[in-house]
Amino acid sequence: MKARARFDMNHLWKITFPLAFLLYNSGNVKSQVNPSVCRSPLGMSGRQILDEDISASSQWSESTAAKYGRLDSEEGDGAWCPESTAEPENMNEFLQIDLRSLQFITLVGTQGRHAGGIGNEFAQTYKIKYSRDGSRWISWRNRQGKEVIEGNRNAYDIVLKDLEPPIIARFVRFMPIIDHSMNVCMRVELYGCEWLDGLVSYNAPLGQKMILHDQEVYLNDSVYDGAILRGMTEGLGQLTDGMCGLDDFTLSHVYNVWPGYDYVGWTNESFSNGYVEIMFEFDRTRNFTTMKVHCNNMFSQRVKVFQKVVCYFRSDLDWEPTPVSFIPVMDDVNPSARFVIVPLNNHMASAIKCQYYFSDRWMMFSEITFQSDTAMYNTTLAPPNTSVTLNTSTEKNPYHKVDDSNTRILIGCLVAIIFILVAIIVIILWRQVWQKVLEKVSRRMLDDELTASLSIQSEAFSCNNNLTSSAASEQESSSAYERIFPLGADYQEPSRLVRKLPDVSQVSEDSASKASQSSTQEGVPHYAEADIVNLQGVTGGNTYAVPAVTMDLLSGKDIPIEEFPRKLLTFKEKLGEGQFGEVHLCEAEDMEEFMDEDFPFDVTDNQTVLVAVKMLRADANKNARNDFLKEIKIMSRLKDPNIIRLLGVCMSSDPLCMITEYMENGDLNQFLSRHEPEGVIALLSNAPTVSYSNLQHMATQIASGMKYLSSLNFVHRDLATRNCLVGKNYTIKIADFGMSRNLYSGDYYRIQGRAVLPIRWMSWESILLGKFTTASDVWAFGVTLWETLTFCKEQPYSQLSDEQVIENTGEFFRDQRRQIYLPQPAMCPDPIYKLMLSCWQRNAKERPSFLEIHRIMLENTP
Incomplete structure (x- = not known):
């Protein structure tokens, strides 16, 4: 108990002291803009x-x-x-x-x-x-x-x-x-x-073209909005668009563009002086603390971070004679792109001119940002039309007056904040001392209860092969979130959401009474509502939730999984990461030799294939390691043409890896967002198109894959276009690592700064009651179908804030016909929209099964 209390005290000080420091320096440090959350x-x-x-x-x-x-x-x-x-x-x-x-x-x-x-x-x-x-x-x-x-x-x-x-x-x-x-x-x-940087333009040499293995890589600033003659002047472009380039500069975040699109790059053969000079103009005089330069470091192609940078400052009309120099640490081991942070030592300037020296043949930048504070002026003693910056020497300027009143105020505020934080820490620790004993007992009981529940459910369902659960299980599935997710860390503290919603105090009671009534009806319910076992997943993202009834799969005889040689994997890019691991996109050699006979693998001899590699970090805890092994067992049993398959593992040494399929066209969300429906607009813009029949074909495959998962009583919990991968001929396979990708962080509702709930795809009972069933997956399928037919051009409920989406779930619970539904997409036939609405029925029992959905989709195929 004392040791835990000491840990909590240290942890809280690690949080609160930087917070106080941040508050003190909040006027001096500005964050880099993030397009995904700047909305x-x-x-x-x-x-x-x-x-x-x-x-x-x-x-x-x-x-x-x-x-x-x-x-x-x-x-x-x-x-x-x-x-x-x-x-x-x-x-x-x-x-x-x-x-x-x-x-x-x-x-x-x-x-x-x-x-x-x-x-x-x-x-x-x-x-x-x-x-x-x-x-x-x-x-x-x-x-x-x-x-x-x-x-x-x-x-x-x-x-x-x-x-x-x-x-x-x-x-x-x-x-x-x-x-x-x-x-x-x-x-x-x-x-x-x-726009906190205050940057209004940058002037730079034109980006150049690289010839790489007979491939032309264009490293020009294609979205620059200034004048482009011999150089780029009076404009902004890709160096300020908020998009950082990938580790491999020949790839791009944005599709249907040329290799090298994300970077602006130059070769040293064109610069006899050995450096590239870029001048930055700002909206006003500012106090600069740092410059962050995102550089490529793919040294195998003779691309490296700059060797040295020298920056000059202009506050009025003249450039200061003394520049700031910085030499970054060279890295010939890790080829990953990275931000290089250059200290600017609080120089006052309205313009900065930086000379970036080559360390190899090529130098490439994708983003340059500045952290600064707007300069403060003191005209108390100055004559008319004179302004004096705070860091001007008093010897050089007799009108300068040092005013430390702001400093005294900041110090006073800081002291007050520290006292308040100390008081909060004392209160928290006092509450924890009393709660730890109860929590310790509760955790033991919960672990024992979960183990017993898995055993009891396995025995019960081995005798009766239906998807209903015992009364005790129904009570569990209707309980608070904290009881629903005993093993998972991806969904934490959602009980706070319930507090925000009005009139939901009777939700559990109402749900229990409905469950009691339904249990007396004839026939077998469609949906599994038993306890589910959450696997954390290597990336902290969603993995399939396995009802207790199917846990016997994990205790059965292991399916042999081929050990794949690590040396045959070539890293391409990092797809995502989480608390315990990462997901990498790799090229695999000789994969056909490791495949099952029943696996259709369209690969010729000596051809590399794209695969996704989930890697467990070496410092992962025991629970994460056990979850990783369980996930391998589950994935090895999933064999359906519309579900991502486990291809192999690397288990002989750390880091442990599992290798799964990856489709060459990426995820469905990005695939559709760069296409247009067939029509006049597509012809005018010369954009690639997807026909309605192909959209229908892809959506039908999603329904087929979910039909397979539901037949095993697996609950996906995060079905969305971001978790569907696209292959040749519009082939679709359902995956599960969308949550780990920064690209989709805006799709998840954040609690305490973490991505936790994909609320725009979740059913009302999942948000309010914490119940994840096949019926809630059906709800998510309706939203996924809506995304598909709108070409993923906007988020579901884009006109609503996250809080309003949660409030809307309260309207579904109250069922007073005030709930908001997603509108019918322009190219959506009435029968398909009717299917969507049936997926969003208030009563989970009235929603169609995936078997019915798949049949309806086939019947409405053009």
Whole structure:
């Protein structure tokens, strides 16, 4: 007990002391922008943007003025409507928004004029222009160079569009494309976050082309929005888009682009002085602490981190004579790309010029960010039109006055914070001392209860092969979250969610009474609601939840799994990571020699194949190691054409590895998001297309794979397009490592900073009661089908915040017809949307089984 208390004290001090330090330095340190989480509304719908900051080229009337162009608002006549009906080639109408400061904008939303059913005007397509200074306007283009953005199809739905690449701007103009077929009106919103770097442009040499194994690798800055002549001037581009390049620079986060897309690179053969010079211009004088440069280090291709960097600073008109130099540690062992943090020693500047020296033939950057604080000015003793920065020497400037009042205030706040934290620690430790004894007893009882439950359930279901559970099991499955997940760490403290929801105190009682009633009905229920055993999973992500009834699979005779030689695996990139391990994308040689005879493996001799390798870290605890071995046993028994197969293992030495299939087209979410439905828009943009029949074919395969899992009583718990992989001829295989990928961190509701719950795909009973069953997987299938038919262009319930999604589950529980359903996708036939709605039935027993879903999908195949 005392030892545990000491551990908790040390742990809390490790948390609280950096917190106090962070609060003290919060004015000096700014975080790098993250496009996946930088998606907050900037104030059109919430009215943080004032009316005077919204203007337009023209308007129908006063009641359709620019100030009425706020998303999801019906003020005035319901929207902004321009006066002109010009031809598209003469497009000059715009709705302009002044954000008052530079913002990093990742998403835009548009809506037409509905006006309570009176209006029916909307923009089917539009363009965006933006400016950082209000004078030079830039036309936004996507990564393929397309300017036109697909807009609305009716007057009331909100259509959200990701801006890839994102834009950094203060002024934004929405420019509807107008034709004679209809008038247009618009309501808009911008989403993003404040651009803390303050960088307004960088000037750099043009990126160059590399010839690598007869392949052309283009390392130019393809989204740079400044002037491009002999060099790049007065613009921003890929070095500030928030996307860090992969370890292998020939691959890319963004598909349908050329090799090298994520990086800007140069060869030393073009620079006789041995360095590349980049100048950075900022919005105002700032106090710079660090510069972070994301560099490639694929030394096998003669690409390395810079050998040295020398930075000069300009605060007024002249450059300071004394630069800052920094030499990073060279790494010839690890080829991973990495951030190099360069200390800038609190220099005051409005511009920085850095010279990056080559350490090998090539040097490649994908991101450069700055941490700074805006310079403070003191004009108390200064004459008119004179401003003095805080770090100017008093000997050089007689008007300078040192004002330490801010320092005294910060020190006082810091002391107060420390006292408050100490008091909190004392209270927490006092509560823990009393709770530890009870928790220790509870844990012992819970472990014994779980072991006994597995044994009892196995015996009970070996005698009666149905999916119902005993009364005790029903009571367990309806209990609080903490009892539902005794072994898992991916779902922690969700009881806090229940506290946020109104009127759910009777949920468990109501559910228990319904379960009691259903147990008296004739026939066998469709869904397993027995205790489930959560395996943590090597990456902290989801693995299949195994009901107690199927735990006899784990105690049976082991299926022999071939030991695969590690030397035949070649690392390509890291797909994801978690608390106990990582998932790597690798190339495997001679894999066909290790495959079962019944496994259809379309690989010729001496051909490498892509595989996903789950690797357990050497420092993983005993529970994680046991979970890893159990996961191997489970995966070895899954043999279905639409489920990812276990191909081999590396168990002879640490780190332990399991090797699974990986499909060449990646996951379904990314695959569909870079395609378009067949139609005029796809023809104009020359984008790759997927037909509806192929969408239907892929969704049917997902239903088939889930039919197989449900037949084994396995519950997936995280079915979504991000967990479906795409192969040749639109082949689909269901996987389980989407949660471990940073790309999809925004799909999971965070508690205490961790990704824990995919609430937008979860049934109401999973969120409120912690019940994960085949029925909750059916709910998730409905959402996955919706994603597929919308080409994954937006998140489910994208118009709702996470908290509103949780509140919506409360409406499903209360069942007063106020719950919000996902809308019918544009290319979704009525029978398929009817199937979706049946997957979202309030009563889990009324949802179709996967056998029925698969049959319906086949019957509706075009």
